[in-house]
Amino acid sequence: MTDITLPAAEPVSRPISPSREVWLSLKANKGAMAGLIVIVLLVIAAVFADIIAPYHYAQVFKECVVEVCPPAWREGSDPRFILGTDAVGRDLWSRLIHGSRYSLFIGSIVVTISLAAGILFGLLSGFFRGTIDILIMRAMDIILSVPSLLLALAIVAILGSGLLNAMIAVAITYIPHYARLARAAVLTELPKDYVTASRVAGAGTLRLMLNTVLPNCLAPLIVQATLSFSTAILDAAALGFLGYGAQAPTPEWGTMLADARSLIRSMPWVVTLPGLAILITVLAFNLLGDGLRDALDPKLKR
Amino acid sequence: MPLLEIRNLAVEFQTHRGPFRAVDGVDLTLEPGELLGVVGESGSGKSVTMLAVMGLIAWPGKVTADVMRFDGIDLMSLSDSDRRKIVGKDIAMIFQEPMTSLNPSFSVGYQIMETLAVHEGGSRRERRRRTIELLEQVGIPAAASRLDSFPHQLSGGMCQRVMIAMAIACNPKLLIADEPTTALDVTIQAQILDLLVSLSRERNMAMVLITHDMGVVAETAQRVMVMYASQQVEEQPAERLFEQPRHPYTAALLEALPERALEKRLNTIPGVVPGIADRPSGCVFNPRCNFAQERCRIEQPLLEPKLGARVRCHFPIRGDVS
Amino acid sequence: MLRFVLTRVGLVIPTFLGIILLTFILIRLVPGDPVQVRVGERGITEERRLALLHEMGLDRPLHVQFFDYVGGVLQGDLGISIITKKPVMVEFLTLFPATLELAFFAILFAASIGLPLGVIAAVRRGSAFDHTVMGLSLTGYSMPIFWWGLLLILLFSVDLGWTPVAKRLSDDYFVDQVTGFMLIDTLLSDDPMNEGSFLDALHHLILPTVVLGTVPLAVIARMTRSAMLEVLGEDYIRTARAKGLGSIRVVAVHALRNALVPVVTVIGLQVGTLMGGAILTETVFSWPGIGKWLVESIGRRDYPALQGGVLVIAALVMTVNLAVDLLYGLLNPRIRHRR
Numbered sequence: 001m002t003d004i005t006l007p008a009a010e011p012v013s014r015p016i017s018p019s020r021e022v023w024l025s026l027k028a029n030k031g032a033m034a035g036l037i038v039i040v041l042l043v044i045a046a047v048f049a050d051i052i053a054p055y056h057y058a059q060v061f062k063e064c065v066v067e068v069c070p071p072a073w074r075e076g077s078d079p080r081f082i083l084g085t086d087a088v089g090r091d092l093w094s095r096l097i098h099g100s101r102y103s104l105f106i107g108s109i110v111v112t113i114s115l116a117a118g119i120l121f122g123l124l125s126g127f128f129r130g131t132i133d134i135l136i137m138r139a140m141d142i143i144l145s146v147p148s149l150l151l152a153l154a155i156v157a158i159l160g161s162g163l164l165n166a167m168i169a170v171a172i173t174y175i176p177h178y179a180r181l182a183r184a185a186v187l188t189e190l191p192k193d194y195v196t197a198s199r200v201a202g203a204g205t206l207r208l209m210l211n212t213v214l215p216n217c218l219a220p221l222i223v224q225a226t227l228s229f230s231t232a233i234l235d236a237a238a239l240g241f242l243g244y245g246a247q248a249p250t251p252e253w254g255t256m257l258a259d260a261r262s263l264i265r266s267m268p269w270v271v272t273l274p275g276l277a278i279l280i281t282v283l284a285f286n287l288l289g290d291g292l293r294d295a296l297d298p299k300l301k302r
Numbered sequence: 303m304p305l306l307e308i309r310n311l312a313v314e315f316q317t318h319r320g321p322f323r324a325v326d327g328v329d330l331t332l333e334p335g336e337l338l339g340v341v342g343e344s345g346s347g348k349s350v351t352m353l354a355v356m357g358l359i360a361w362p363g364k365v366t367a368d369v370m371r372f373d374g375i376d377l378m379s380l381s382d383s384d385r386r387k388i389v390g391k392d393i394a395m396i397f398q399e400p401m402t403s404l405n406p407s408f409s410v411g412y413q414i415m416e417t418l419a420v421h422e423g424g425s426r427r428e429r430r431r432r433t434i435e436l437l438e439q440v441g442i443p444a445a446a447s448r449l450d451s452f453p454h455q456l457s458g459g460m461c462q463r464v465m466i467a468m469a470i471a472c473n474p475k476l477l478i479a480d481e482p483t484t485a486l487d488v489t490i491q492a493q494i495l496d497l498l499v500s501l502s503r504e505r506n507m508a509m510v511l512i513t514h515d516m517g518v519v520a521e522t523a524q525r526v527m528v529m530y531a532s533q534q535v536e537e538q539p540a541e542r543l544f545e546q547p548r549h550p551y552t553a554a555l556l557e558a559l560p561e562r563a564l565e566k567r568l569n570t571i572p573g574v575v576p577g578i579a580d581r582p583s584g585c586v587f588n589p590r591c592n593f594a595q596e597r598c599r600i601e602q603p604l605l606e607p608k609l610g611a612r613v614r615c616h617f618p619i620r621g622d623v624s
Numbered sequence: 625m626l627r628f629v630l631t632r633v634g635l636v637i638p639t640f641l642g643i644i645l646l647t648f649i650l651i652r653l654v655p656g657d658p659v660q661v662r663v664g665e666r667g668i669t670e671e672r673r674l675a676l677l678h679e680m681g682l683d684r685p686l687h688v689q690f691f692d693y694v695g696g697v698l699q700g701d702l703g704i705s706i707i708t709k710k711p712v713m714v715e716f717l718t719l720f721p722a723t724l725e726l727a728f729f730a731i732l733f734a735a736s737i738g739l740p741l742g743v744i745a746a747v748r749r750g751s752a753f754d755h756t757v758m759g760l761s762l763t764g765y766s767m768p769i770f771w772w773g774l775l776l777i778l779l780f781s782v783d784l785g786w787t788p789v790a791k792r793l794s795d796d797y798f799v800d801q802v803t804g805f806m807l808i809d810t811l812l813s814d815d816p817m818n819e820g821s822f823l824d825a826l827h828h829l830i831l832p833t834v835v836l837g838t839v840p841l842a843v844i845a846r847m848t849r850s851a852m853l854e855v856l857g858e859d860y861i862r863t864a865r866a867k868g869l870g871s872i873r874v875v876a877v878h879a880l881r882n883a884l885v886p887v888v889t890v891i892g893l894q895v896g897t898l899m900g901g902a903i904l905t906e907t908v909f910s911w912p913g914i915g916k917w918l919v920e921s922i923g924r925r926d927y928p929a930l931q932g933g934v935l936v937i938a939a940l941v942m943t944v945n946l947a948v949d950l951l952y953g954l955l956n957p958r959i960r961h962r963r
Contacts, residue, residue, distance in 0.1 A: 234766075286766050
């Protein structure tokens, strides 16, 4: 029997570059753009915190300790403090602005550490297989079987409280995600012809890993990095809230909520505002991450 | 009274570039027991036409027609629930991919019995007995033991037989077969076609066979409808169509058949099927037509009886039927 | 099928041994001498210190200590809490029902709302309803739940006075712990003084359930939607429609049955998230469960408690994941019938 399929169409329009295509797809996604705008604003706030914030984050206004200064929409507010002051008389607005520095800093450091370590383990696992593979992947399984917040808490309990240790602890809990992604990518890329080609051309293992295979499995890693930026902020804030992350008077948003529970009746804004800042930041990164995933994953494209 | 009567059927989808007519101005009449072949390339609108008859065009697709009547019932004014009483019972349909057309989570027996339960009721035992009977009729060996099989345990050909059993479960008056053999092995293809044709004859069941394979049509259909770029371009009794096509597109299709190749090089039709955005003005086939004239580029031809066929062409191919 | 089960179980055993090793190393990484940690600020003579070391078995070679530890763990011996001097296992089992009760209701809450929302959003994809559900679920997923808890307390307890602020039961009631599940214990109690305690316990459960269930709810809704979208585009859904089935039957039987497989997997994988969430939720609501106990153990430098807690929770998470894996095989005939 015979098919009557006619000659296939030649592509008419000029192909656009992949990165431009991703950008166009991202631009069409309203949520992702909203997230991106918020992130840009956050970066601006973080970079120019000293200029934008009216006061230093640790500056205490004694008059506001004696009698609380509520935010602008409440009765008896002080025009100098639009978001009011906290329990020890510090301007909340200034503290929130400075807090953006910590959140972005935490996100970047955690993602960098976990990404680097994860890619390293993943590449080693994928390239060498055998015992190394089994050992690394078992170790990753072990890390994954402990809830990440609990593991981070346990690590902080050993290393001691503080922002740096909290970041290391959180970063460790994310390594398996990257390692698995990188390993899976290596395993799908390795049998492909272009890898064989560069092997035949005499490329060494290291070169093969970093120059040939890695660039071809970046897409899922980028998406995961964006998404774990947000979870890193959440987890570090949770550690701060529990008292094991950044220590007072650091204006880290989670830490600012640590003693908020006792103030919930008298100064509710001290509870609501830092949390809102966390929520908005995390949401922005998740929106961008979702948008990136849709833009980078051709399977989901319409 | 014809079994199926369609006048000016159109199906429109919304796309990013505006509305797109996947089916445009299809007229069709089908007598009881008749076997109609619908031929066209992928994307020509042949499946969509039949899905519209089944009422399976999902929102936001829009179906319009001056007349769409089945067995005297106006399908256009029918409520969803009334239509469901006909669909699956009096009109049934089978699809191109038998393996994926069956639900992987349910046994084949369950899936056939479900059709019976919805349309005919009856006791469990009765349905079971009837299902075994159906499986035997479509040529599945050891039918009773196959009831509890899951689709993934059967071959593609077996799955298509199950689909056919499901389709004929309620003795439909019309069976629509959408490329029923395309996904199957060559040896199985002929078996399934023979089965469909013999079922159609035995039960006086009308059948619409959608295919892109001219060979299949030549072997089975009594009448042939050719579709190109959402439009019906020609309709003739099968024998006459192969002897003397009237539309240049049909003629080109037949020339592209290897069996008919006179020279060493296979004839192809120059150019490509127009896409969603670049439908030409005038006749949709004019950019690829060897006989196109000025009028073809400006005025859209109507589907009219000309030279003993129904053809959508200003200058149908003359030539005598020998 | 048996082979499928055995392979999966076989894969879990080395991971479990790894967890034991991890917790063993963990406690030895704590800076300072364990005896010093145990006695705290008080001074101690060298003689007494060595005696204590011997008593704790810490003067023996490391591998001997490890095998002792493994042996203990396998017999359910997780060591003694430094603070309460009670076996860690006993502490854990006393507090665990409180966490389990909370987690159970949280998952129930999340699944019973998330599943239908995800299904409807998928069926009406692109509609305002879909956009709202997806927006809310991303917000829920991004929620710092410790803050979310405080916010709900602020609204429902402080402003409206509808719900209690903390704990599992009002101070008016004294219910003996029998099963540890407050809802059951209050019903078991025949003390006339405890009349109404069941409703009181239920009342206390509301906010923590919502808080702990929020993230799983968001995850389940999103996962259900995407699984349903995928399934609704399958050929067999078109077949089901072509059979003349009603749309409810098509969605609820033919589509959901297939979409449920990945969704159940996701619900199962939420157990780890749930334990992390319990740490925060229990802290916010002073809920006397495992999460709060772990945080307090860290604060009190009760390392055996932390070690035991991490070990048991990891084992639990692994067991649930294994169960989900096996359930996945049961739900998916393609795996079930593989020989």
